[in-house]
Amino acid sequence: MNAPLLRTRGLGMRFGGLQAVADLDLETWPGEILGLIGPNGAGKSTTFNLIAGAMRPTSGVIEFDGHAMVGRPTHDFARRGIMRTFQHNKPFESMSLADNVKVGMHTRLPLSLWQVLAAAPATQSVEAKAARRAEELLEFVGLGEWVHADVGTLSFGQGRLLEIARALAGEPRLILFDEPAAGLTAAECERLAGIIGRIAAQGIAVLLIEHDMRFLMALAHRVAVLNFGRKIADGTPAEVQAHADVVRAYLGNVEALSNA
Numbered sequence: 001m002n003a004p005l006l007r008t009r010g011l012g013m014r015f016g017g018l019q020a021v022a023d024l025d026l027e028t029w030p031g032e033i034l035g036l037i038g039p040n041g042a043g044k045s046t047t048f049n050l051i052a053g054a055m056r057p058t059s060g061v062i063e064f065d066g067h068a069m070v071g072r073p074t075h076d077f078a079r080r081g082i083m084r085t086f087q088h089n090k091p092f093e094s095m096s097l098a099d100n101v102k103v104g105m106h107t108r109l110p111l112s113l114w115q116v117l118a119a120a121p122a123t124q125s126v127e128a129k130a131a132r133r134a135e136e137l138l139e140f141v142g143l144g145e146w147v148h149a150d151v152g153t154l155s156f157g158q159g160r161l162l163e164i165a166r167a168l169a170g171e172p173r174l175i176l177f178d179e180p181a182a183g184l185t186a187a188e189c190e191r192l193a194g195i196i197g198r199i200a201a202q203g204i205a206v207l208l209i210e211h212d213m214r215f216l217m218a219l220a221h222r223v224a225v226l227n228f229g230r231k232i233a234d235g236t237p238a239e240v241q242a243h244a245d246v247v248r249a250y251l252g253n254v255e256a257l258s259n260a
């Protein structure tokens with residue numbers, strides 16, 4: 001098999017006396033959907049923060065496309081193609097959908113400040129391209145009809161789709177979804193699953209935290225399970241659901257695992 005796109009080795013994060021993530025080895029490949037599950041407080045969000053470069057680990061290694069990432073500034077993680085979506089989307093309310101998506105391109109636009117200020121010809125062609133790309137991405141997530149609408153007019157579920165279009169605007173190679181199905185209707189969840197599947201089919205690696213087990217188990221190619229910061233299982237959805245340590249970790253909340 002080819003080298004993984006993302007590889008962590010011995011990744012650890014300590015908050016004072018609390019070891020939130022411990023000795024974590026994770027790998028993801030292009031086009032793969034890797035689910036990350038675990039009981040509350042298991043360390044999933046902290047793992048995302050480390051991989052997105054929002055927090056610096058207290059131990060271990062993160063390699064992305066062969067580059068050592070620990071210690072680099074957060075924007076370097078985005079520039080190399082690690083993007084994330086958040087549980088609570090924060091769009092720019094008074095801007096159109098297209099402009100919101102264009103903001104997501106800022107890590108990629110090859111413009112210097114003076115070009116923008118001088119409205120040089122180069123700026124206009126880059127602008128036109130950015131506008132076309134924003135439309136494409138909005139169509140991809142099913143918001144093609146609302147390209148010029150104000151974000152304030154969107155429903156909650158549509159806001160979630162806009163957040164995905166914005167993340168895609170940064171041309172991710174790895175995209176981190178933090179509970180993308182939370183608060184969505186069944187129909188919206190189905191649409192979202194289709195979108196995430198198509199993102200992976202383009203060769204983008206997907207890392208997915210999701211409490212909705214049915215959603216996650218149907219979508220993930222592989223699932224890693226955390227408990228008290230440590231990985232206790234890593235395998236296909238069927239393998240992890242049958243894993244004795246996983247069942248034990250979810251004791252008291254067995255229905256959360258068995259509703260998959």
Ligand SMILES: Nc1ncnc2c1ncn2[C@@H]1O[C@H](COP(=O)(O)OP(=O)(O)OP(=O)(O)O)[C@@H](O)[C@H]1O
Nearest residue numbers: 015018019020038039040041042043044045046047
């Ligand atoms: N900034 C922080 N400072 C101190 N402790 C933290 C911090 N962030 C997380 N923790 C602690 O680290 C542990 C792991 O938290 P984390 O949010 O990563 O878990 P999680 O698996 O995402 O949980 P949930 O499913 O409830 O969102 C928890 O005990 C949490 O209280």
